[in-house]
Amino acid sequence: MSNTIEAAWQAVTDLAADPAARNIRARFTADPARASRWTHRADGLVLDLSRTSLDEASLAALLALADATGVFARRDAMARGEAINTTEARAVMHMALRAPADAGLRAGAEDASATVHDTLGLMQSFVEALHAGKITGSTGERFTDVLNIGIGGSDLGPAMAARALSGPHDKLRAHFLGNVDAHAWEAIRPNLDPARTLVLIASKTFTTQETMANARLVRAWLADALGEAALPRHLAALSTNLQATADFGIAPARVFGFRDWVGGRFSMWSAIGLAIALAQGWDRFARLLEGAHAMDAHFLHAPPRENLPLLLALTETWHVNALKLPTRAVLPYDERLARLPAHLQQVEMESLGKGVTLSGQPVARATGPVVFGEAGTNAQHSFMQLIHQGPVPVPVDFILVANPDHGHADSHRKLLANGLAQAEALLVGRGADAVATEMRAAGIAEERIAAVLPHRVFTGNRPSVTILLPRLDPFSLGALVALYEHKVFCLGALWGINAFDQWGVELGKQLAGPILKALEGGAPPEHPATAAMLAEIEALRADPA
Ligand SMILES: O=P(O)(O)OC[C@H]1O[C@H](O)[C@H](O)[C@@H](O)[C@@H]1O
Numbered sequence: 255m256s257n258t259i260e261a262a263w264q265a266v267t268d269l270a271a272d273p274a275a276r277n278i279r280a281r282f283t284a285d286p287a288r289a290s291r292w293t294h295r296a297d298g299l300v301l302d303l304s305r306t307s308l309d310e311a312s313l314a315a316l317l318a319l320a321d322a323t324g325v326f327a328r329r330d331a332m333a334r335g336e337a338i339n340t341t342e343a344r345a346v347m348h349m350a351l352r353a354p355a356d357a358g359l360r361a362g363a364e365d366a367s368a369t370v371h372d373t374l375g376l377m378q379s380f381v382e383a384l385h386a387g388k389i390t391g392s393t394g395e396r397f398t399d400v401l402n403i404g405i406g407g408s409d410l411g412p413a414m415a416a417r418a419l420s421g422p423h424d425k426l427r428a429h430f431l432g433n434v435d436a437h438a439w440e441a442i443r444p445n446l447d448p449a450r451t452l453v454l455i456a457s458k459t460f461t462t463q464e465t466m467a468n469a470r471l472v473r474a475w476l477a478d479a480l481g482e483a484a485l486p487r488h489l490a491a492l493s494t495n496l497q498a499t500a501d502f503g504i505a506p507a508r509v510f511g512f513r514d515w516v517g518g519r520f521s522m523w524s525a526i527g528l529a530i531a532l533a534q535g536w537d538r539f540a541r542l543l544e545g546a547h548a549m550d551a552h553f554l555h556a557p558p559r560e561n562l563p564l565l566l567a568l569t570e571t572w573h574v575n576a577l578k579l580p581t582r583a584v585l586p587y588d589e590r591l592a593r594l595p596a597h598l599q600q601v602e603m604e605s606l607g608k609g610v611t612l613s614g615q616p617v618a619r620a621t622g623p624v625v626f627g628e629a630g631t632n633a634q635h636s637f638m639q640l641i642h643q644g645p646v647p648v649p650v651d652f653i654l655v656a657n658p659d660h661g662h663a664d665s666h667r668k669l670l671a672n673g674l675a676q677a678e679a680l681l682v683g684r685g686a687d688a689v690a691t692e693m694r695a696a697g698i699a700e701e702r703i704a705a706v707l708p709h710r711v712f713t714g715n716r717p718s719v720t721i722l723l724p725r726l727d728p729f730s731l732g733a734l735v736a737l738y739e740h741k742v743f744c745l746g747a748l749w750g751i752n753a754f755d756q757w758g759v760e761l762g763k764q765l766a767g768p769i770l771k772a773l774e775g776g777a778p779p780e781h782p783a784t785a786a787m788l789a790e791i792e793a794l795r796a797d798p799a
Pocket residue numbers: 405406407408456457458459460461462465518519604756759
């Protein structure tokens with residue numbers, strides 16, 4: 255790593271040595287206009303960074319770090335279609351998926367914009383013909399349900415978005431089958447009528463074990479109910495692997511493709527998003543893409559100090575590397591965003607969970623934090639205890655939505671009040687004096703107060719950022735997800751790692767092969783721990799006879 259970069263890191267971490275770097279309350283005392291000064295806007299989204307300990311000095315040091323590590327130069331290389339995913343020798347062009355047809359974006363030698371819009375055209379025709387009843391099931395009945403079979407990036411993004419945008423306007427019911435655990439299929443199956451179900455097999459590689467196993471299960475279910483001849487009317491594939499989709503028996507006209515320059519976790523905007531378009535209608539899917547494109551334009555053109563993805567990434571760097579906080583919670587105060595934490599877990603942890611730099615050297619500092627989350631207010635009644643009083647602060651992303659899509663104004667006020675209160679409680683805390691006064695006022699004996707007081711104190715000064723959406727509509731959701739995608743890009747550049755490969759998922763897949771053979775009656779597994787547990791499993795398995 256160059257001396258300039260090391261010096262920039264040193265400048266950031268030096269600032270964190272000052273106890274003031276942990277005193278968020280003092281930042282508000284020092285600057286009465288802090289709330290507005292640290293609030294930024296783009297594409298209808300509001301990003302409030304005021305409840306972190308960032309100040310002018312730390313922001314300046316972080317911006318210098320972004321400069322030294324060439325974050326924007328790498329961003330521009332990505333936009334030019336260079337093969338910045340070096341370990342897989344691939345371009346990273348998810349921005350092309352939501353750019354207009356005349357954007358002229360290239361992935362190496364390929365006209366990426368043309369490829370994308372060819373597929374979008376096919377998807378739109380398919381979706382509109384299906385909604386118009388021109389494409390039906392084999393019995394002539396209209397489709398009422400779409401089942402997306404896929405896992406990881408071929409499941410989480412579409413499932414998250416379909417749930418987030420679901421409402422009375424839905425054109426089809428969308429179901430998502432990911433886990434190879436057939437309990438998942440058995441839970442979905444009773445809700446489906448094969449004659450009215452369209453099945454999408456979503457897999458970038460079309461080799462993923464779980465997806466192919468589920469695809470065979472569901473194909474057999476369709477064939478049993480409707481006959482083999484009905485299958486072409488009920489199946490479609492979303493994949494980069496046209497040979498494998500043909501081998502599976504999917505007609506070429508029912509294959510919606512994309513390219514290897516779309517990473518799985520960034521693919522909900524591609525053919526992988528077909529379930530969203532089928533459930534929501536084409537116009538709403540197009541608005542989702544527009545929202546993401548608007549955030550792309552902001553990311554590409556806004557100056558560093560106003561660039562939301564960069565600011566969010568620098569905040570994370572401050573928390574992870576300067577303040578040494580190894581986790582982060584994502585709390586959407588909107589039940590419809592309940593699957594957002596799961597989607598972000600893949601986008602962030604699969605991208606940033608790396609131990610070596612681009613040049614293959616061990617990283618010098620922490621990379622991606624552990625991300626977890628849950629919809630508020632539910633989260634408040636489970637893990638928030640640790641976030642309020644555990645010894646290691648957990649930075650929180652609060653995601654609030656100003657306008658609900660229901661008529662229950664009182665419920666929405668309560669939801670917002672809780673989200674705002676959590677952020678305030680983390681910041682202001684409650685000191686011993688205030689707790690004692692409150693307990694005395696409640697008539698509690700001094701002896702009892704002394705015993706319980708330490709347990710009731712909140713240190714405060716716990717960081718959070720708040721992202722506010724005007725409404726959870728397709729445009730805002732697109733912008734929100736793209737904001738996180740670009741934050742991840744910036745962090746990859748800051749840390750000098752490849753955020754676009756995922757070699758870490760391979761070993762377990764490989765080892766599952768021989769273990770599966772052992773479960774099928776072959777030679778026992780080589781490793782004694784696996785062999786011993788397999789023996790325990792075998793002993794507990796009921797004899798089917
Ligand atoms: O879309 P597929 O090729 O079936 O891949 C599905 C998922 O599995 C892999 O193991 C990767 O970890 C994910 O990045 C990917 O999204």
